[in-house]
Amino acid sequence: MKKKLISILMCAMIGIMPIGCGSSDKDDAKRSDSKTEGKADAQDGKEAVDKNFSLQMSDSYTFTDPQDIEFDQRYVLEGDENSKLISNMANMGYTASKMYDIIYLNDGSPAAEYQYFVTADEASATALAQFYTSQGQKITQEGNVLYAFVDGDTLEGSIISLAGTGAISDETVEAYVEMMKSFNGLVDYE
Numbered sequence: 001m002k003k004k005l006i007s008i009l010m011c012a013m014i015g016i017m018p019i020g021c022g023s024s025d026k027d028d029a030k031r032s033d034s035k036t037e038g039k040a041d042a043q044d045g046k047e048a049v050d051k052n053f054s055l056q057m058s059d060s061y062t063f064t065d066p067q068d069i070e071f072d073q074r075y076v077l078e079g080d081e082n083s084k085l086i087s088n089m090a091n092m093g094y095t096a097s098k099m100y101d102i103i104y105l106n107d108g109s110p111a112a113e114y115q116y117f118v119t120a121d122e123a124s125a126t127a128l129a130q131f132y133t134s135q136g137q138k139i140t141q142e143g144n145v146l147y148a149f150v151d152g153d154t155l156e157g158s159i160i161s162l163a164g165t166g167a168i169s170d171e172t173v174e175a176y177v178e179m180m181k182s183f184n185g186l187v188d189y190e
Contacts, residue, residue, distance in 0.1 A: 071104035076189040083185035110155040117146040
């Protein structure tokens with residue numbers, strides 16, 4: 001029963017994610033502020049996000065901000081072996097060394113979410129990908145990195161559903177981010 005519960009929780013973490021995207025390269029990645037990054041925009045007084053964020057996840061894989069998504073705010077969360085999500089995976093026999101959750105907003109509404117798992121090697125990534133696929137999830141593998149993508153409408157639906165069941169306090173991305181931190185043990189990327 002415990003394994004089934006953990007399996008359900010892992011699937012809930014990924015949600016109903018259709019496809020992923022990212023870039024593979026060996027260039028150095030720049031680190032940015034984790035929660036929301038902004039600078040004053042002289043035209044309308046709003047905060048504008050630097051849309052050149054990148055995150056090197058492995059020697060051969062670097063995530064960069066998507067060019068096809070309109071956004072003005074970004075949350076970047078991470079988890080390691082000490083996070084509840086990664087340790088629960090290990091209890092089930094699946095290993096990942098890192099997890100990243102990158103959430104984009106536009107005018108306060110969800111725009112997209114990217115979730116990544118970094119494993120020690122390609123075989124571990126393949127085993128984890130097979131697990132998620134067996135649970136009906138759509139996940140993409142690039143070497144030792146797995147990723148999934150959620151569009152803004154799907155993420156908004158998930159947030160509404162979570163709020164409706166009382167899993168989060170209200171129907172906001174901020175409440176969703178807090179749940180990812182408290183329930184899954186993720187922290188702000190720094």
